[in-house]
Amino acid sequence: MKLATWNVNSLAVRLPQLLDWLAVQQPEVLVLQETKLTDDKFPHAAITAAGWHSVWFGQKTYNGVALLSRSEPIDVVRNLPGFDDPQARVIAATVDGVRVIGAYFPNGQAPGTDKFAYKMAWLDALQAFVAAELARHPRLVLMGDYNIAPEDRDVFDPVAWAGQIHCTDEERAHFRALCGLGLVDAFRLFEQPVKSWSWWDYRNLAFRKNQGLRIDHILVSEALKPQVAACLIDKLPRKNERPSDHAPVLVELTG
């Protein structure tokens, strides 16, 4: 069973690339972030025609998430229950007995700003939600654009980025707290190439120079950990014309 996450940075722009990628990779489940579409504009028909179920939760201009799956998704949850939020950032569903939470974590802009405070409050609410979901669904995957680089080895220039957004102690503590609920970073279960990133700035020829961050993650529960056979970042879509600034991350579960 292959599951994946991809921040597409506008599904309206990236739909052809998404359909191409689905045809090649054939994931059982894919969660999307930054669809930037109101629900009435979600390209449901094209995705259905390609052979995937889809559920979605979006808004105008910013944010927006979706979950695509080969099997029908059930028990769909949109956003964090009890956390009143005008921003569309979370979609969860059960697919083939696996609870999948897809999330677009807030950017946070910079420490000390209102947006950073929002990120911290959102992370508190996410942690409570994941804990409750784990209690009901031991077989669980939390994946998406975390906007957190967990360790210095996830940053191309850790000295320049020290204390900057995505790399602050507060954000990294939240990442570790999520792991403390009984989740593990699937990517780090395997030997990986050094300088593995999931995002590269559009500016400065960053992709060509491989200057990026690893901020898109797949965390799996302890119950699923023995089934994790592989986890990788697919850099190919970043080489497309008009690419998203993020690459998809995939995990393969046996059985």
Added chain:
DNA sequence: ATGACTCCCAGTGGGAGA
């Protein structure tokens, strides 16, 4: 170097992203 690029909504520029 408070930049660089891309997307969006707007409207002939500006905010946000990371």
